[in-house]
Amino acid sequence: MSTPQNLEASSPAGGQATGTLSDGAAAVAIARTSRGAYPQRSWRKTLRRDWQLYSLLVLPLIFLLIFRYMPMAGNVIAFRRFRPGSSIFGDEWVGLRYVELFINDAKFWEVFQNTLILGALGLLIVFPLPIILALLLNEVRRIWFKRLVQTISYLPHFMSIVIVAGMVFQIFSVQGTINQVITAVGGDAVNFMQRADWFRTIYISSEVWQTVGWGTILYLAALTTIDQQLYEASRIDGANRWKQTWHITLPGIRPTMVTLLVLNIGTFMAVGFEKVLLLYNPLTYPTADVISTYLYRVGILSSNFSYATAIGLFESLIGLTLILSANAISRRLVGTSLW
Amino acid sequence: MVTDSALKDQAGAPDPTRLARRLERPTPTTVKDSRGYKVFTVINVLVLTGVMAITLYPFANIIAQSFSSEGFINAGQVNLVPRGFNVETYRTVMADNMFWINYRNTVVYTVVATTIAMVLTTTYAYAISKKNLRGRNFFIMVAVFTMFFNGGLIPNYVLINAIGFTNTIWAIVIPNAISVFNLLVMKAFFENMPDELEEAAAIDGLGTYRTLLRIVLPLSKAVIATMVLFYAVSFWNSWFQAFLYLDDARLYPVTVYLRNLIAGATTATSVAGGSSDGMTQVASNIQSVTMVLTVLPIICLYPFIQKYFVSGVMLGSVKG
Structure with a gap:
C-alpha cells in the first residue's frame, strides 16, 4: 500500500491567491481583468518586497528542475536514438519505433499481465486488511493492549526492504520455518523461492506483513472523529455493536477509504519494484517479472536505453491516467476528491 | 478529508504524544454488553495476539538464527530458540572490515542526505x-x-551518469532530497503558525531569513524532529540508489552489503571462507547476524520515535 499522502496543496480552489501583499481583493480583481502593464509593475514591486522569500525558493526549485523535471523531459529518448555518453535527450528522432517494438514484444505483454495480477492482488488483499485491523483495534477497551498491538504492528514499516527480503528468504527457505511445519505434518519440503507458482503468495504475504499495521493509522484517526452521539442514539434505538459498525463506523471512515483507494489505484502499476527485484530469480520470472523489473534489465543491464524508456513512459502514463480517472469516479460517486 | 476536524484544534502546536494518544482512545461503552459481544471480545483479543505473534516472529527467527550454529540451521531445527548457541558468527561478521566500512557509509549517507533534504524541504x-x-x-x-x-528509471539513470554523480556520495544524497509528502506536512505546519508572531518580528525589523531562523524554526522543533526522522529512516533503509550508481564496494551502504549476501554474490566469501560445509548454510548464519546488526539501531530507537511518525502521518492528512 502506498504511504497516505496529503494532496491538499494541489487544490485549485485556492486559485485566488495570485494577488500581491497589501493590495487586497480589489487589486486582485484588477490584476485579473487587465492583464496589461499592471501585473508587470506589481511583480517588480512584489519582488522588491519579498525577494528574501523568493530567494528561499531558488535552491529547491533548481533541485526540482534538475532532478525531477529534467528526467521527465529525458523521456523524449523514447522517441529518439540515444547513445550513452552523448546528449541525455538523444541524437535523432526515430518516431514510434521503440513503441512499436514493445507493442510487438510478447515478453512485454507477459510482464504487463504479471504487473496487473500483482497489482490486483494487492488491491484485493492488502488494501482491505488495514480497515479490518483498525475496526478490531477500535473494539479493544484496554488501552495498554491496544497500544501494544499498535506499537508492534507498526514495526515492520520501519524495516528496509532488504531486511524484509532477507527474512522472506530465511522463512521460506528449504530449512526455514514454513518447511519445518510442512515436514512436521508429514509433507515434503518445498523450495518456495525457486517456484514460480509460489511467488505471488510470497510477495503478497510479505506485503501484508510489512504494511497492514502501519496502514491502520489513518483509519484509526478517522474513527476518532466519528460523533459519539451517533452511537448513543443508535443504542437507544436498539442497534447492536455489529449494526453500529455497519451503519455508523463504516460510513464514518468511508472518505478515508476512498482517498486511500484512489491513491492505491494510482500506484497500481508501480508494484513494489525493489521488492520484486530482491525476491525474484530467473526461475520465478514467469510470475514475478513485472514491467519495472523488465525495463530495468532491458535498459540498465542490457543498455537498451530508448526501448526501456518507451516502456517506462507507457507505465507512467497509465499510472497518471489511473489516478486521474479513479479520482474523477470517486468525486462523482462519493464526492471525495484528492484535490 | 475526514481527519480534518480531529486535527484542526491542535494543528497549531501538534504535540506528538497527544496526537498518538488520540488514536488510542477507546470507544466509550456504558451499556452492558450482550453475550455475543463478550464472545467477540475474546476472539478479538486472540486475533490481535495472533497479529502480534506473526509480526514478531520473523524478528525472533533471525535473532535465533544469528546465535545458532550452522549445523542446526541447515537441519531445519532453528525457529524461535537458538540451537547450538554461539557468538562466533557475530565475531566473524564484526571482524569483516568491509562490514564496518559499509556501516559507516550508511551513517555518513544518512546524515548528509538528511541535512540536504531538511534544508531544501524547510x-x-x-x-x-x-x-x-x-x-x-x-x-x-x-x-x-x-x-x-x-x-522514470532510465531517464534518471542517464541524468545521474551525465552529471558525473556515478560512484560518488552525491548519487545517494542528492537525487531524493525533497519528498513531496514531507514538504506538504511542513507546509501545513507553517501555515498553522499564528501570523502575529511573524508580524511582531517584522515590526522589530527582522527580515525573512532572521524571522525563519530565530522565530519560526525554534517554534517548529516538533515538526522538524518528525521530518528528520522520516528522512533519516528512509535514507538509512534505502539500497537501490546505491546499488544502481555505485560500483566500488568501499562506497556501499550496509543495505547493499546485506543485499549482496542475500543474492549470494557475497562480499563476505572471505569471511565465510574456510568452511567446507558449503556457502548457503554459512551465509544464512551470517545473513541473520548482518540483519540483526543493521536493524538494531532502528529497533533501539523505535519506541522513542514511533509517536513522531504517527503524528507526522496524521499532520500530512490534515486537510487532504
Missing part, C-alpha cells in the same frame, strides 16, 4: 506556506506534480 515549505506569496499556487503545483508523474 526553505521551500516555508516560502510556499506564505499565503500572500505571489505565484504560490504555481510553486505548489511544481512540487505536487512530481508526485504523480516522474521521469
Whole structure:
C-alpha cells in the first residue's frame, strides 16, 4: 500500500491567491481583468518586497528542475536514438519505433499481465486488511493492549526492504520455518523461492506483513472523529455493536477509504519494484517479472536505453491516467476528491 | 478529508504524544454488553495476539538464527530458540572490515542526505506556506506534480551518469532530497503558525531569513524532529540508489552489503571462507547476524520515535 499522502496543496480552489501583499481583493480583481502593464509593475514591486522569500525558493526549485523535471523531459529518448555518453535527450528522432517494438514484444505483454495480477492482488488483499485491523483495534477497551498491538504492528514499516527480503528468504527457505511445519505434518519440503507458482503468495504475504499495521493509522484517526452521539442514539434505538459498525463506523471512515483507494489505484502499476527485484530469480520470472523489473534489465543491464524508456513512459502514463480517472469516479460517486 | 476536524484544534502546536494518544482512545461503552459481544471480545483479543505473534516472529527467527550454529540451521531445527548457541558468527561478521566500512557509509549517507533534504524541504515549505506569496499556487503545483508523474528509471539513470554523480556520495544524497509528502506536512505546519508572531518580528525589523531562523524554526522543533526522522529512516533503509550508481564496494551502504549476501554474490566469501560445509548454510548464519546488526539501531530507537511518525502521518492528512 502506498504511504497516505496529503494532496491538499494541489487544490485549485485556492486559485485566488495570485494577488500581491497589501493590495487586497480589489487589486486582485484588477490584476485579473487587465492583464496589461499592471501585473508587470506589481511583480517588480512584489519582488522588491519579498525577494528574501523568493530567494528561499531558488535552491529547491533548481533541485526540482534538475532532478525531477529534467528526467521527465529525458523521456523524449523514447522517441529518439540515444547513445550513452552523448546528449541525455538523444541524437535523432526515430518516431514510434521503440513503441512499436514493445507493442510487438510478447515478453512485454507477459510482464504487463504479471504487473496487473500483482497489482490486483494487492488491491484485493492488502488494501482491505488495514480497515479490518483498525475496526478490531477500535473494539479493544484496554488501552495498554491496544497500544501494544499498535506499537508492534507498526514495526515492520520501519524495516528496509532488504531486511524484509532477507527474512522472506530465511522463512521460506528449504530449512526455514514454513518447511519445518510442512515436514512436521508429514509433507515434503518445498523450495518456495525457486517456484514460480509460489511467488505471488510470497510477495503478497510479505506485503501484508510489512504494511497492514502501519496502514491502520489513518483509519484509526478517522474513527476518532466519528460523533459519539451517533452511537448513543443508535443504542437507544436498539442497534447492536455489529449494526453500529455497519451503519455508523463504516460510513464514518468511508472518505478515508476512498482517498486511500484512489491513491492505491494510482500506484497500481508501480508494484513494489525493489521488492520484486530482491525476491525474484530467473526461475520465478514467469510470475514475478513485472514491467519495472523488465525495463530495468532491458535498459540498465542490457543498455537498451530508448526501448526501456518507451516502456517506462507507457507505465507512467497509465499510472497518471489511473489516478486521474479513479479520482474523477470517486468525486462523482462519493464526492471525495484528492484535490 | 475526514481527519480534518480531529486535527484542526491542535494543528497549531501538534504535540506528538497527544496526537498518538488520540488514536488510542477507546470507544466509550456504558451499556452492558450482550453475550455475543463478550464472545467477540475474546476472539478479538486472540486475533490481535495472533497479529502480534506473526509480526514478531520473523524478528525472533533471525535473532535465533544469528546465535545458532550452522549445523542446526541447515537441519531445519532453528525457529524461535537458538540451537547450538554461539557468538562466533557475530565475531566473524564484526571482524569483516568491509562490514564496518559499509556501516559507516550508511551513517555518513544518512546524515548528509538528511541535512540536504531538511534544508531544501524547510526553505521551500516555508516560502510556499506564505499565503500572500505571489505565484504560490504555481510553486505548489511544481512540487505536487512530481508526485504523480516522474521521469522514470532510465531517464534518471542517464541524468545521474551525465552529471558525473556515478560512484560518488552525491548519487545517494542528492537525487531524493525533497519528498513531496514531507514538504506538504511542513507546509501545513507553517501555515498553522499564528501570523502575529511573524508580524511582531517584522515590526522589530527582522527580515525573512532572521524571522525563519530565530522565530519560526525554534517554534517548529516538533515538526522538524518528525521530518528528520522520516528522512533519516528512509535514507538509512534505502539500497537501490546505491546499488544502481555505485560500483566500488568501499562506497556501499550496509543495505547493499546485506543485499549482496542475500543474492549470494557475497562480499563476505572471505569471511565465510574456510568452511567446507558449503556457502548457503554459512551465509544464512551470517545473513541473520548482518540483519540483526543493521536493524538494531532502528529497533533501539523505535519506541522513542514511533509517536513522531504517527503524528507526522496524521499532520500530512490534515486537510487532504
